[in-house]
Amino acid sequence: MGIITRGAERKGGKELQYIASLSYGKDSIAMLEVIKQHNMPLDRIVHVEIMATDTIPADLPPMMEFKKKADKIIKERYGIEVEHIHNKETYEHHFYRRYMRGKRVGLIYGFPSIRAPWCNSDVKIPELKKLNRNNIAYIGIAADEPNRFHNLTERKISPLVECGVSETEARKICEELDLLSPIYAHSARGGCWFCHNQPIAQLHLLRKQYPEYWALMLKWDNDSPVTFKPNGTTVHDFEQRFAFEDAQITLFEKEENT
Numbered sequence: 001m002g003i004i005t006r007g008a009e010r011k012g013g014k015e016l017q018y019i020a021s022l023s024y025g026k027d028s029i030a031m032l033e034v035i036k037q038h039n040m041p042l043d044r045i046v047h048v049e050i051m052a053t054d055t056i057p058a059d060l061p062p063m064m065e066f067k068k069k070a071d072k073i074i075k076e077r078y079g080i081e082v083e084h085i086h087n088k089e090t091y092e093h094h095f096y097r098r099y100m101r102g103k104r105v106g107l108i109y110g111f112p113s114i115r116a117p118w119c120n121s122d123v124k125i126p127e128l129k130k131l132n133r134n135n136i137a138y139i140g141i142a143a144d145e146p147n148r149f150h151n152l153t154e155r156k157i158s159p160l161v162e163c164g165v166s167e168t169e170a171r172k173i174c175e176e177l178d179l180l181s182p183i184y185a186h187s188a189r190g191g192c193w194f195c196h197n198q199p200i201a202q203l204h205l206l207r208k209q210y211p212e213y214w215a216l217m218l219k220w221d222n223d224s225p226v227t228f229k230p231n232g233t234t235v236h237d238f239e240q241r242f243a244f245e246d247a248q249i250t251l252f253e254k255e256e257n258t
């Protein structure tokens, strides 16, 4: 693949727009810089805002703060206002939807599955699909992530792949621009605070730092007809484990101080 030039700007009489999809992770932010450095066309920058409930965003408070800061820098540096697209449907709303047919008719959906997560297909992707129809989408996939290349098409382009920018280089670009998301201080991945894919250490941190969100996870766990993890582990199992581990640490600290 070569560097993108403005070639196919009109499709069916309509002007194509080049739209960068921003997650605020290192790859999508570095992608904006690569677009600028290589004079690639860019018309809009969009971010799909996922809500956990009607009032709680899917991102943790430090991430929400970072987004505000990043929006300001992006506007100044690239001259484009980030558009925040709000999906009216929340994660919780979808969680409590009921199957209308099939083996599970009448049951609520509960936690998404790992292989076909409805949170992605039903909450996040539809908004992006609507937007990217008849446009060119830029997505943040790094040059050393070949397992994600199947997502790329003629109309779904990765500037990082086009320009051979790796994940490490993407991180460096963000650091230099003071645009590295706070999620990298504690983990390698971002995503929703209730995500079933997150590492155990991240769940433990959630319980410690955001007990009110953890309480919501426990409530959902009570109601879900499927377990949080596909191996049968529930949020309550993690609750027991974390409570035990924290008690051990407290005991150890007490013994150390006596």
Ligand code: SF4
Pocket: 117, 119, 120, 124, 190, 191, 192, 194, 195, 196, 197
């Ligand atoms: S980060 Fe996790 S919970 Fe959020 S949309 Fe992606 S898969 Fe679903």
